[in-house]
Amino acid sequence: MSLSALTCHAIDPLLAHYGLRATRVKLVAQLDCEIHRIALARPHGLASLAPDADVVLRIYPAIRSDTAPIDAELRWLQAMAHAGLHVPQPLADAQGRMLQRWQPDAQGPVRHAVLLRWLPGRLLDRGLRPVHLRRVGELVARMHGCAEGLVSAGHMPADQATDGPDLNGWARGSRASDLRLAPATHAVIAAAARQLNKARADIGRGRDSHGWVHGDLHLWNLLFHGRQAGAIDFSDAGFGLHAQDLASALQYLRHPWVGNCDHGGQLAAMQAELLEGYACWRPLPPNVEQQIDVCVAIRMINTVEWMLDQWPQLNSRPWGPGFLQRVAGSLAVFAG
Numbered sequence: 001m002s003l004s005a006l007t008c009h010a011i012d013p014l015l016a017h018y019g020l021r022a023t024r025v026k027l028v029a030q031l032d033c034e035i036h037r038i039a040l041a042r043p044h045g046l047a048s049l050a051p052d053a054d055v056v057l058r059i060y061p062a063i064r065s066d067t068a069p070i071d072a073e074l075r076w077l078q079a080m081a082h083a084g085l086h087v088p089q090p091l092a093d094a095q096g097r098m099l100q101r102w103q104p105d106a107q108g109p110v111r112h113a114v115l116l117r118w119l120p121g122r123l124l125d126r127g128l129r130p131v132h133l134r135r136v137g138e139l140v141a142r143m144h145g146c147a148e149g150l151v152s153a154g155h156m157p158a159d160q161a162t163d164g165p166d167l168n169g170w171a172r173g174s175r176a177s178d179l180r181l182a183p184a185t186h187a188v189i190a191a192a193a194r195q196l197n198k199a200r201a202d203i204g205r206g207r208d209s210h211g212w213v214h215g216d217l218h219l220w221n222l223l224f225h226g227r228q229a230g231a232i233d234f235s236d237a238g239f240g241l242h243a244q245d246l247a248s249a250l251q252y253l254r255h256p257w258v259g260n261c262d263h264g265g266q267l268a269a270m271q272a273e274l275l276e277g278y279a280c281w282r283p284l285p286p287n288v289e290q291q292i293d294v295c296v297a298i299r300m301i302n303t304v305e306w307m308l309d310q311w312p313q314l315n316s317r318p319w320g321p322g323f324l325q326r327v328a329g330s331l332a333v334f335a336g
Contacts, residue, residue: 014102017093034059054118062109072156073234074098079146086230088116121223121230126261130273135229137277140245147212162215162240165302167193180314188328191335199294209285213240217248242285247295257319297334
């Protein structure tokens with residue numbers, strides 16, 4: 001069965017674990033996982049759901065057979081939701097299970113799925129203001145605080161790291177065979193990768209700088225609802241630099257895509273408010289601004305790597321060519 005064509009009938013057996021029944025299913029995202037928004041029949045089987053609440057069904061690809069990373073993500077989401085953070089809360093069935101095994105087609109593979117509360121909110125670009133970045137800073141600090149408690153209790157897999165570019169490969173020049181990227185751009189990225197490897201090693205893995213993080217908290221994974229900032233898509237979570245989550249929020253403010261608003265006039269105020277918001281809840285990492293610069297540059301290389309590995313053509317998205325034209329300039333300070 002094509003998951004993009006899911007029907008209420010197809011998912012009712014899974015929802016039955018929760019005492020729920022669907023009245024409408026809408027596919028809202030189809031990336032690594034498939035995300036479906038579901039309207040429910042009344043009355044609800046879960047007393048914790050408001051009468052008018054929708055839920056989200058996230059279905060993992062069959063290749064995601066290792067459930068340890070998913071379990072870690074769900075534990076963190078549950079802890080954050082209980083702390084009052086604006087994140088998707090996983091729902092447990094009558095047996096207390098958050099992760100479900102699902103086989104919609106008897107001939108198909110077994111997949112894993114989770115049910116979460118639908119998270120209200122809106123994406124902001126042109127309407128983004130420094131006060132919104134303060135709320136993001138507060139959110140990130142509290143997210144890191146929740147994660148720190150789980151790590152201390154031994155509940156998070158010690159070998160799970162956030163996704164990132166192959167800096168060693170770029171530094172060695174082993175990616176230079178991809179002729180879609182101009183040789184001059186390759187050279188800048190290789191030189192920057194060598195410096196960034198050293199800078200990241202110098203930061204180290206002390207608890208004041210390193211811990212469990214979201215890993216991809218860019219503007220399209222931030223939702224604003226009332227006076228709260230919220231976050232979605234925790235699938236890249238793992239151990240990394242705390243500054244990585246601050247850098248993620250700033251990357252495309254510093255380097256806007258074609259078609260997005262240029263916030264250069266208020267960028268300094270936005271970064272200051274982001275850091276102030278974080279500092280209201282927990283100490284900032286040492287030399288945080290330098291760490292952010294390192295993490296933004298690493299993310300720029302990661303974006304290039306993603307384009308080379310995942311896009312059929314480097315102009316597959318409208319902002320691609322412009323991004324590649326500017327990426328060398330954004331890395332020049334590290335390229336020497």
